Amino acid sequence: MPDTTLTKVDSRYSPKGPEGEKYLASGRHVAMRLWENEQPGEAKAPATRPYETVGYVLSGRAELHLAGQMVILEPGNSWVIPQNTAHTYKVLEAFSAVEATSPPAQVHGRDDK
Numbered sequence: 001m002p003d004t005t006l007t008k009v010d011s012r013y014s015p016k017g018p019e020g021e022k023y024l025a026s027g028r029h030v031a032m033r034l035w036e037n038e039q040p041g042e043a044k045a046p047a048t049r050p051y052e053t054v055g056y057v058l059s060g061r062a063e064l065h066l067a068g069q070m071v072i073l074e075p076g077n078s079w080v081i082p083q084n085t086a087h088t089y090k091v092l093e094a095f096s097a098v099e100a101t102s103p104p105a106q107v108h109g110r111d112d113k
Contacts, residue, residue: 003028023106024098031104035097038062043090051101053081060095064088073097 007025011034014022024032038060056078064071064079066087073079073089081087 017106021099026104026106029104030100030102031106032098032100033105035095035099038091038095040091040093044088046086046088048084048086049081049101049105050084051103051105052083053099053101053105055079055081055097055099058096058098061092062095062097063090063092065090 007027009023009025011022011024014024014034016022017033020035020038022034022036024034026032043063043065055073057073057075059075062073064073064081064087066081066085071077071079072092073095
């Protein structure tokens with residue numbers, strides 16, 4: 001029998017992760033999170049994660065560095081970070097974005113450093 005569970009998440013009450021991200025809807029194979037009003041600063045430490053990430057910029061600007069490449073992310077842009085690929089980013093202007101991770105980042109400590 002297929003899973004027919006319907007989930008609605010109100011981001012005003014979403015739990016926050018260790019980096020300030022808000023966890024949104026999450027299924028067995030994919031999860032969403034919201035980065036909201038991240039402020040400019042130094043580049044984040046490089047990270048490698050055991051999940052694939054796709055994202056969409058709502059507002060602001062950031063540099064994304066991945067495998068010797070750099071792109072500027074602006075409103076309307078989307079991106080992909082392959083699973084197990086070292087990357088870093090630097091917020092240039094107050095930044096908000098929605099990301100989806102597969103498998104879900106927050107499950108079983110996948111988001112832990």
